Amino acid sequence: MRVRVPPGLRTIQGQITALAILALLIIIVLAGPLLERWVRDDYKMLDIEEIAEHVQAVSGLLAVAAPGERQVILDAARRAGWDFTLQPLSLSEKFTTWSPEWTFWAPVIEWLFPPDNAISPLGGWRTFLNGNRIVAMRVDDTTMLFTPVSSDPFLTSDFVGRGSYILVALITLILLFSAFAVWAIMLPLRRISVAAMNADISDDGEVFEERGSAELVALAKALNSMRKRIAIMVESRTRMLRGISHDLRTPLTRLRLKAERLPADPLREALLSDINHIDRLLGESLDYLRDSYRKEHVERIDIASTVQTICSEFADTGFDISYRGPNRLIVNCRPLAITRAVTNLCDNATKFASQVVVDLYAGSETIAIDVIDDGPGIPETLRQRVLEPFFKIDSARNDANSGFGLGLSIVAEIVQAHGGALEFLDRRPNGFVVRLILPAQ
Numbered sequence: 137m138r139v140r141v142p143p144g145l146r147t148i149q150g151q152i153t154a155l156a157i158l159a160l161l162i163i164i165v166l167a168g169p170l171l172e173r174w175v176r177d178d179y180k181m182l183d184i185e186e187i188a189e190h191v192q193a194v195s196g197l198l199a200v201a202a203p204g205e206r207q208v209i210l211d212a213a214r215r216a217g218w219d220f221t222l223q224p225l226s227l228s229e230k231f232t233t234w235s236p237e238w239t240f241w242a243p244v245i246e247w248l249f250p251p252d253n254a255i256s257p258l259g260g261w262r263t264f265l266n267g268n269r270i271v272a273m274r275v276d277d278t279t280m281l282f283t284p285v286s287s288d289p290f291l292t293s294d295f296v297g298r299g300s301y302i303l304v305a306l307i308t309l310i311l312l313f314s315a316f317a318v319w320a321i322m323l324p325l326r327r328i329s330v331a332a333m334n335a336d337i338s339d340d341g342e343v344f345e346e347r348g349s350a351e352l353v354a355l356a357k358a359l360n361s362m363r364k365r366i367a368i369m370v371e372s373r374t375r376m377l378r379g380i381s382h383d384l385r386t387p388l389t390r391l392r393l394k395a396e397r398l399p400a401d402p403l404r405e406a407l408l409s410d411i412n413h414i415d416r417l418l419g420e421s422l423d424y425l426r427d428s429y430r431k432e433h434v435e436r437i438d439i440a441s442t443v444q445t446i447c448s449e450f451a452d453t454g455f456d457i458s459y460r461g462p463n464r465l466i467v468n469c470r471p472l473a474i475t476r477a478v479t480n481l482c483d484n485a486t487k488f489a490s491q492v493v494v495d496l497y498a499g500s501e502t503i504a505i506d507v508i509d510d511g512p513g514i515p516e517t518l519r520q521r522v523l524e525p526f527f528k529i530d531s532a533r534n535d536a537n538s539g540f541g542l543g544l545s546i547v548a549e550i551v552q553a554h555g556g557a558l559e560f561l562d563r564r565p566n567g568f569v570v571r572l573i574l575p576a577q
Contacts (some may be wrong), residue, residue, distance in 0.1 A: 199275050489510050
């Protein structure tokens with residue numbers, strides 16, 4: 137049974153508002169009163185406002201008492217545990233508002249949570265005499281009553297009340313908003329970023345899952361729409377290039393027929409060589425644009441047999457190429473794509489090396505195919521650029537073996553489609569190694 141979410145809660149703004157209301161309810165109804173009660177019960181410290189009320193009450197009695205009765209009142213107060221002292225009012229001129237023993241935070245705490253009682257002691261709430269903190273009240277025009285108190289900052293009733301609620305509010309909001317940020321923002325964004333990293337433009341399905349808040353759904357829809365527009369644009373341009381490459385085959389075939397009718401001489405051989413070179417370039421571009429390896433289904437194949445067959449075909453045409461590895465190794469992959477990738481690597485190696493060895497070995501989680509040759513290799517500064525389409529190390533080279541520079545680009549895309557990696561390694565003492573790593577699914 138699906139719970140119907142109100143429209144106002146489908147946006148992040150509405151969810152944050154609801155979260156703030158929930159936090160306030162938790163603070164007001166449950167957590168705040170519990171913490172306030174716990175502070176009052178476990179920390180029995182005298183409130184400066186209560187001290188001021190006692191001093192005011194005793195000073196009021198002393199103000200109306202006869203001179204002989206004042207000492208009786210003070211003695212009774214001392215028996216009750218109060219240290220009251222009568223002093224001349226002129227002593228208030230020595231009052232200060234600071235103590236050398238106070239730290240920086242002491243006045244800050246009392247400034248943040250000042251007493252809200254209507255009583256105002258003589259000299260104010262923060263009064264010191266000879267470095268000791270006191271609470272004083274005026275008795276009459278010549279005398280005053282004071283009592284010493286702790287020099288530490290006081291937890292006023294205002295702090296115990298409002299401070300408890302503020303503390304609970306901070307903790308509750310931090311916890312709720314942290315959980316909300318993880319659940320409603322971070323996890324969906326991580327899901328979208330993973331989908332973007334693994335997105336395949338040739339896949340017709342929806343890459344970005346359209347669920348979550350209204351903003352995230354709108355973002356997923358926009359990304360899906362953008363991906364579709366990119367796919368349509370790439371497909372239209374690919375179709376155009378494929379058509380151009382295909383249409384060139386017809387006049388090229390006519391040129392070949394005309395050249396073959398010419399008398400056998402060096403000019404005829406040169407023309408046929410150029411025509412064959414152009415035909416190979418067109419075939420290479422069509423293979424790249426066809427990208428059938430992206431639409432191929434994953435199958436369970438014997439990759440050892442596939443690699444051995446490729447090596448045998450190259451060896452049959454006169455190349456010094458050999459295979460090393462197991463006779464049988466079953467993996468899940470796209471067979472035509474892997475065949476194409478290994479063939480391209482072997483073709484590159486045989487063009488520039490005299491001896492090639494293809495190693496196949498399996499690890500715990502991956503399998504690797506090493507194409508090892510004794511050729512000049514690829515300079516380290518160009519090893520990333522050779523994976524770009526139409527990039528050639530020697531752009532001026534234009535012999536019968538040169539191509540458009542699409543071989544390694546096709547290999548890189550096939551490896552990426554399999555979730556693998558392509559590495560270039562130097563061979564010691566000389567030579568080059570191209571390592572194709574695939575997950576052992």
